[in-house]
Amino acid sequence: MLSNNWAVCNFFLGRRRKILTTKREVPASVKDEKLIQKRRDQMIKGAVKLFINKGFHRSTTREIAKAAGFSIGTLYEYIRKKEDVLYLVCDAIYDQVQERLQEVIDTDRGNIESLREAVRAYFKVMDEMQDEVLVMYQEAKSLTKDALPYVLEKELDMVAMFQKVIEGCVRNKELMLNEQEIKLVSHNIFVQGQMWAFRRWILRKLYTLEEYTELQINQLLYGVQGRKE
Amino acid sequence: MLSNNWAVCNFFLGRRRKILTTKREVPASVKDEKLIQKRRDQMIKGAVKLFINKGFHRSTTREIAKAAGFSIGTLYEYIRKKEDVLYLVCDAIYDQVQERLQEVIDTDRGNIESLREAVRAYFKVMDEMQDEVLVMYQEAKSLTKDALPYVLEKELDMVAMFQKVIEGCVRNKELMLNEQEIKLVSHNIFVQGQMWAFRRWILRKLYTLEEYTELQINQLLYGVQGRKE
Amino acid sequence: MLSNNWAVCNFFLGRRRKILTTKREVPASVKDEKLIQKRRDQMIKGAVKLFINKGFHRSTTREIAKAAGFSIGTLYEYIRKKEDVLYLVCDAIYDQVQERLQEVIDTDRGNIESLREAVRAYFKVMDEMQDEVLVMYQEAKSLTKDALPYVLEKELDMVAMFQKVIEGCVRNKELMLNEQEIKLVSHNIFVQGQMWAFRRWILRKLYTLEEYTELQINQLLYGVQGRKE
Amino acid sequence: MLSNNWAVCNFFLGRRRKILTTKREVPASVKDEKLIQKRRDQMIKGAVKLFINKGFHRSTTREIAKAAGFSIGTLYEYIRKKEDVLYLVCDAIYDQVQERLQEVIDTDRGNIESLREAVRAYFKVMDEMQDEVLVMYQEAKSLTKDALPYVLEKELDMVAMFQKVIEGCVRNKELMLNEQEIKLVSHNIFVQGQMWAFRRWILRKLYTLEEYTELQINQLLYGVQGRKE
DNA sequence: GATGAATGAGCGTTCATTCAT
DNA sequence: AATGAATGAACGCTCATTCAT
Incomplete structure (x- = not known):
């Protein structure tokens, strides 16, 4: 919910100097940090192209995986939810x-x-x-x-x-x-x-x-x- | 596709004084013009509330119908596609x-x-x-x-x-x-x-x-x- | 069910000289017999055209009514179910x-x-x-x-x-x-x-x-x- | 449209020795050819039974999937449209x-x-x-x-x-x-x-x-x- | 670590049927 | 007798997500 979003944002941003200093972590199943970075770079590159053309909601996870150059299964080794890609x-x-x-x-x-x-x-x-x-x-x-x-x-x-x-x-x-x-x-x-x-x-x-x-x-x-x- | 959209827009807007003078019509199955206006007003009112909270893509047609105060069948008497609601x-x-x-x-x-x-x-x-x-x-x-x-x-x-x-x-x-x-x-x-x-x-x-x-x-x-x- | 249909047919046809001598009646809400005949003629004429082009299942009752020249409400004054039209x-x-x-x-x-x-x-x-x-x-x-x-x-x-x-x-x-x-x-x-x-x-x-x-x-x-x- | 169908057929059949020599392909999302054959066999077997009893139009895709022994989602991994089953x-x-x-x-x-x-x-x-x-x-x-x-x-x-x-x-x-x-x-x-x-x-x-x-x-x-x- | 087949909840949409007018 | 707006069950189909391999 957007309106709720704003509430939440205000909450966080109000004290942001304290909490938001680090990046929000998106957990991956894979351990190798180097690999995570590489795969996510592929993913982001592909997803941006996709989102430019179709927007986030109209892009499927399969398309994202394909654009990234790997399988849907692999995609989910590096994110938990579709929305993680957007973030x-x-x-x-x-x-x-x-x-x-x-x-x-x-x-x-x-x-x-x-x-x-x-x-x-x-x-x-x-x-x-x-x-x-x-x-x-x-x-x-x-x-x-x-x-x-x-x-x-x-x-x-x-x-x-x-x-x-x-x-x-x-x-x-x-x-x-x-x-x-x-x-x-x-x-x-x-x-x-x-x-x-x-x-x-x-x-x-x-x-x-x-x-x-x-x-x-x-x-x-x-x-x-x-x-x- | 967004990028295509722009192309299309440019095309239309380039000559807009000529073509876009009238409203784009959304066809309804119902014939009574008064009723169409009334129902669409209900629909728009409900949909705005919904879209504010969840956005267009996350709102379902059933929710839109409910927010408008009528059934899903009735909704589709006044639009052809979900996207018509957005327009x-x-x-x-x-x-x-x-x-x-x-x-x-x-x-x-x-x-x-x-x-x-x-x-x-x-x-x-x-x-x-x-x-x-x-x-x-x-x-x-x-x-x-x-x-x-x-x-x-x-x-x-x-x-x-x-x-x-x-x-x-x-x-x-x-x-x-x-x-x-x-x-x-x-x-x-x-x-x-x-x-x-x-x-x-x-x-x-x-x-x-x-x-x-x-x-x-x-x-x-x-x-x-x-x-x- | 087709296979059941055959069973039923056999059953009926076996004794058909006794039971099937009269037409199967399709009940109408309207009383005026002359009118019933007239409306059903319109209906059949329209429906045949429709069925030739799209088949029974792909023709809607609305289309049938329209092809017959009257409203969907009127159609249902002369039949009970869509299948009556087919019969x-x-x-x-x-x-x-x-x-x-x-x-x-x-x-x-x-x-x-x-x-x-x-x-x-x-x-x-x-x-x-x-x-x-x-x-x-x-x-x-x-x-x-x-x-x-x-x-x-x-x-x-x-x-x-x-x-x-x-x-x-x-x-x-x-x-x-x-x-x-x-x-x-x-x-x-x-x-x-x-x-x-x-x-x-x-x-x-x-x-x-x-x-x-x-x-x-x-x-x-x-x-x-x-x-x- | 049936009548159009005939026109199309005539067109194709007129030159059939040239074009229709190969089977019409029904695309599947699944890649493993062996598996496709197996699943389609299941599907056809179940669908025939269903169509015998209820006809194609009265059989739902869910029923077809169930008769084949898998889920609706899986059915659509092996066909694109319901009509593909019929073909x-x-x-x-x-x-x-x-x-x-x-x-x-x-x-x-x-x-x-x-x-x-x-x-x-x-x-x-x-x-x-x-x-x-x-x-x-x-x-x-x-x-x-x-x-x-x-x-x-x-x-x-x-x-x-x-x-x-x-x-x-x-x-x-x-x-x-x-x-x-x-x-x-x-x-x-x-x-x-x-x-x-x-x-x-x-x-x-x-x-x-x-x-x-x-x-x-x-x-x-x-x-x-x-x-x- | 990578794959892709399997799942099923849930979507948009249709349409036979009803019933107040 | 005629209308057509309203209904909602049920349809075909999609797709995020899982998990055995």
């Missing part, structure tokens, strides 16, 4: 996004240029990982009660990256924003990046990625009235 | 949103105050219809190839409302924006409204609706730097 | 065949020419009523336990017509056959007539109706060796 | 009939005695396989458009066996028949064999198998007038 997929996608961002975003420079660069980098990643983002985006709600908080926490971690960049600017007096405003802007940036993926059916017709990026950055910095005259 | 639900929600907006938004005044009001009104509707918006938002991807364009068109109609308000401001020199910028801002407003619904798990903790609204409007108008000093 | 249809087809035969077959002349004529007339009727015969033929097995004997009795009545013609020939010494042989030949003629309908997929390619008729008559009269040299 | 059953029955005939019929001797023997053997098989023949006979029409030609071709193969025997007699001047006549007689024999099965409700009362056989052979050879003398 593993979502988890992997977020990790990938985050990893790529951490490579290119400098959260410590604390000037407007670093904010511009962060947004550009983020939008670029979202563009390159469009399909994956879409999957995450559309299927996250199918995650079970206990898996969802782990994924939401990763979202917050990403939002926190932008927040950190902006806080740097504020600290250096490049921007004048209170905490509420900082958080809102961070969330806006985050959503606008996703938006490029989940509204691509219309945005792609109106803008190239570069146009979209620069327009959003300008709007972010100056608003619609800041440039009025 | 009917999405369609109804959008109609409702749009209707409520048209009541309160004045697209002709053409000043900044009217833009503020439009955004406030829109965010208020999105707040009041949180559950419905969430359903639409999360389940739209499960719509069939042929139903999706109808729903997307409605989205564009709503975006167009904001666009019209902004164009008014531009015409009256209250704002200086080119067409690309106008469109982007319209989409941003639209998405930020939805965002209040689909990210409520975090936003509700940070802001009241009023705070969220005013912060977003200010960010929209002045950007983060327009107010720098 | 009514089979019954009507046999009546029609028999009526047409009685018009043209002279069972009293008692010469070989009258036998030839009877066969020719019968085959002609079977040719003209191909579709109906096929329906009867293929759907009779779906008749209920209690309806089947009535239809089988009609078959025997038709076989008896040929038997009568042949008995006339024997009485006049035009043929030398004992009773067993007479009956077999009668059944053969009957089946060969049906055969033209139910094996038309191949026979039509090999013969015209006239060729088929004359070849069968010759084979009937002279065998394959009677003409050996 | 498999019809196909198996024909194969069985044909196999038994090929064991006993000598198509090369080319004398009248061999024709007598062929007919006797055929009628005996039809007697022993009464139930199966009845099923084939009554349910063949429920076969799908694409399955029917395969079954009809098998019929023609059997007719061709009699044709071959008769052609031998003609070649050896034991009989004087043109091709049209040969074909007709072959079809007659074939139908008269089936007739013993599908008209057993009356024929059994009039004749033993032996009487029926000898009477038909005599009628075949000498006609009703050849012996008039």
Whole structure:
């Protein structure tokens, strides 16, 4: 139940610094950790392709196994339930996004240029990982009660990256924003990046990625009235 | 297939002014139009509740019938396929949103105050219809190839409302924006409204609706730097 | 159950002269006998068309009602069960065949020419009523336990017509056959007539109706060796 | 649609020597060919019993599975649709009939005695396989458009066996028949064999198998007038 | 550790039949 | 007498999951 999900999330997220520090474990029957990693990589790779085309609910476990390159029996040696696949997929996608961002975003420079660069980098990643983002985006709600908080926490971690960049600017007096405003802007940036993926059916017709990026950055910095005259 | 869906959408939306002017009809076996309306209203009401809790895929046709207050046989007198319920639900929600907006938004005044009001009104509707918006938002991807364009068109109609308000401001020199910028801002407003619904798990903790609204409007108008000093 | 059907048939047919002299009644809710006849005629006409195309089991009561030109509710004013339609249809087809035969077959002349004529007339009727015969033929097995004997009795009545013609020939010494042989030949003629309908997929390619008729008559009269040299 | 079926059949049969040489494959999910054969044998055995009693349409897939000795899920590992069962059953029955005939019929001797023997053997098989023949006979029409030609071709193969025997007699001047006549007689024999099965409700009362056989052979050879003398 | 045959609960859907109007 | 909306048992079929090999 979604509404229950939110309740559960709130519960967890409220104290997340305490409990959610480690990954949620999906138990496997197989012992060899190396093998588990290898098989799950195969699985995730296949499943993402599948989910992009048919969504999670319309993909069968058999199809997932096949796409992964092994049998249905083997699939169940590495997961307990179909929903574990979804969690593993979502988890992997977020990790990938985050990893790529951490490579290119400098959260410590604390000037407007670093904010511009962060947004550009983020939008670029979202563009390159469009399909994956879409999957995450559309299927996250199918995650079970206990898996969802782990994924939401990763979202917050990403939002926190932008927040950190902006806080740097504020600290250096490049921007004048209170905490509420900082958080809102961070969330806006985050959503606008996703938006490029989940509204691509219309945005792609109106803008190239570069146009979209620069327009959003300008709007972010100056608003619609800041440039009025 | 999602990716195909997009192709289809693009195809339809490309020429939408010509083909998509009328509603997509869902055929019913029952002839009495009044009755059809009544039963479908029951159905939609029940289905929304269900979809909020379990999502479309996890809701069974029997549950939908029960929630609507009639038997499974009767359900199928008013739809052909389970997916028709989803279309009917999405369609109804959008109609409702749009209707409520048209009541309160004045697209002709053409000043900044009217833009503020439009955004406030829109965010208020999105707040009041949180559950419905969430359903639409999360389940739209499960719509069939042929139903999706109808729903997307409605989205564009709503975006167009904001666009019209902004164009008014531009015409009256209250704002200086080119067409690309106008469109982007319209989409941003639209998405930020939805965002209040689909990210409520975090936003509700940070802001009241009023705070969220005013912060977003200010960010929209002045950007983060327009107010720098 | 078919096997039970046979048992039941045997039971009934064994004493048929006593019990099966009247038509099996299909009760109607409506009182007006004239109307019953009219509505059932509509029904049979529509149903035959339907059964030709889709068979009994694949035709729904709604389709039957529609094909008859009235509502499903009305249909059930004139029958009790769907299977009644099948009985009514089979019954009507046999009546029609028999009526047409009685018009043209002279069972009293008692010469070989009258036998030839009877066969020719019968085959002609079977040719003209191909579709109906096929329906009867293929759907009779779906008749209920209690309806089947009535239809089988009609078959025997038709076989008896040929038997009568042949008995006339024997009485006049035009043929030398004992009773067993007479009956077999009668059944053969009957089946060969049906055969033209139910094996038309191949026979039509090999013969015209006239060729088929004359070849069968010759084979009937002279065998394959009677003409050996 | 039955009428369409015939059209399709004609189409296929017209060129059958070219296309229909191989069996129609019914795909199975299971890979082990041996197992497929075993399970399908179970299935066919159970289904024949069921179809004899209730007909194809009145037998449910669950009943078929149960009669076969496994679960509904397993049934569908070996077929795709319920209709596949019917095809498999019809196909198996024909194969069985044909196999038994090929064991006993000598198509090369080319004398009248061999024709007598062929007919006797055929009628005996039809007697022993009464139930199966009845099923084939009554349910063949429920076969799908694409399955029917395969079954009809098998019929023609059997007719061709009699044709071959008769052609031998003609070649050896034991009989004087043109091709049209040969074909007709072959079809007659074939139908008269089936007739013993599908008209057993009356024929059994009039004749033993032996009487029926000898009477038909005599009628075949000498006609009703050849012996008039 | 890998396989894939087996299972059966449960799904979407149909349709003969009823009955209030 | 005629209608057609309502019903729900029962159908064909799917698929997540298990477990013997």
